[in-house]
Amino acid sequence: MLMERVDPRTRIAAAVVFSGVIAAAQQPATAGIALLAAAAATPCTRLTSRQVLKRLLPVNVFALLLIVALSWADHVSPIAARHPEASDHTGLGLALMITAKANAIVLWVVVFLGTMDLITLGHALRHLHVPDKLTHLLLFTVRYLDVLHGEYLRLRTSMKLRGFQPRLSTHTYRTLGYLVGMLLVRSLDRSERILAAMKCRGFRGRFYLLDHFTFSRRDLGFLLVACAVLCLLAIGEAS
Template sequence: MIAVGIAPPSLLSRVDPRVRLLCVLAASAWVAATPRLLPLLALAAGSLLLALVARVPAQVLVRRLLALNAFMAMVLVTLPFAPGGDVIGQLAGASIYSDGLMHALRIMLAGHALVLLFVALVATMEPVTLAHALLHLKVPDKLVRILMFAIRYIDVLHDTRLRRERAMRARGFTARCDAHTVRMTAHLVGALVGDSLARAQRIEQAMRARAWRGGFPMLHHFHLRATDLLFGLMFGVSLLSIGAVT
């Protein structure tokens, strides 16, 4: 689920949103080009520090990391057993290969670094601030509108799903590994799609009735300050230093 504006004001919240977005983009490119473990570990530690400076609530941080590690568990139980490199051990009769293990560790470190960095620099923005920053960075207007509507209405869709699931349980439905559960799940998904289309039509009609012209007017314009440029410069130097030293 998309979540923005999850933290109270902090030192990082004063940095120009455009600079913060560009920093995350630069870090993503840096991670993609960095195959070594130590630089990725250093970036993950630095990203955790930024999340603490951004005053991200602990429960939010833990929830994001748990969701990430649910996926990373699949990486850990598959890649180390892929043939390649030297055999470094055995587990339940299966060989653990060095190349697969290194790939799994790199994916884990890169994922944690980027998630922590995104939470610290992007998820702490208010939705409108994020949209305006994207528009200032010349992101296509249609993509920004899709993002804004997703942020606004994904919780509504989630609540609709919960209400329908409660209604199903009230009528005696219990999820099992059988054809009936698959059929009922398909009905639930179809109902959610129908609800989404109907709601989208009502929202469009209401917006047109309020003179919607297909765009978000920008009333607040960002202005770069010396501190914003300094933050961006320090962030870039830190990336280069981590890659060079470690």
């Protein structure tokens, strides 16, 4: 079952529910099951393992920091000394638990939403009654991301051609400030032109939803599988 064929609204809801359930888990077993199940589910998306690992990178960099900080805090004043009733809790154990949970959550979000294109996401959010202006803002932002990134790369190249090298100096910070300013000014000018062009074509401040999502038998199957995984997590939590 490929994730792309499932109703986007269901996928968004599933991502939120799974995040909540895994975040609320207090047992290591639950976190382990969630992580394994998520790893097993990743082939449902068509992402390569490299792409998946790249999404996991930020959360694990933070986890590394957390492991160091919590082990150190434990070393200075052990949790067990302060709370004798929770003697099996160590800083390292807590950090590892958080790491497992965070990885599981990120993986599930990648499974559910990783291959959803952002236009579909905006569309589905509107069907889920997120305010119009907010989804419009999302759709416009997605539209401008590439434009601004291209503009940024162009400005960056021209800076490089003029021999700019970032250093720890006020010159660097001033130049970067001008870069950001230029990026804003140029893109805002472009946005004014786009608005004018859209108005010429009758834009009245809203997008009309042409295609509607339908809830099919395939989505029911998806929901059943999702519920089965949630039951598995509940068993892990109860054990």
